[in-house]
Amino acid sequence: MATTNLNIRIDKEVKDQAEVIFSELGLNMTTAINIFLRATIRENGIPFNLKLEIPNTTIKAIEEGRNIARDSSVKGYSNIDDLREALEA
Template identity: 30%
Template sequence: MAKTEVYQIRLDSEEKKQAFAVFKQLGLTPAQAIRMFFRQVVLTQSIPFNIENKATFTPIPERENVPEENHQDLFLELDQILNSKQQ
């Protein structure tokens, strides 16, 4: 069996609730859905969906040397992209 690890993330409460409801409708646990996402990232070597507004998003490989404590900036940038799409 492959070695497994635990990874924590912060989620918007309402988005988490809505996403978990979708997973339940699909017969998936949240953990299964996340593992499916990661599997697709590995298989396709990309995000398995289109990210619109690419002009403001800098791919992570260009930021490989950013200390881990600064990765919060990456998530803030992604949140801004996703939130601008909803407006």
């Protein structure tokens, strides 16, 4: 099998942290990158999910806000002056 060189740029801190993990796994950077590339070929794409997620705390806060808005026993304010007054009390 013929080999070739691959030059990439990466933050030093990211590289150093990854090398520590790879070392603990008994791997070097070259082997880890080869594993990633072979998994990419096998999966015919990135071998893990790439997605944008709303953090759970945000989802919970949104749900809490919606529940409060629906709860008729929770006092609401129609202007900022009334809200300030209530907060100062």
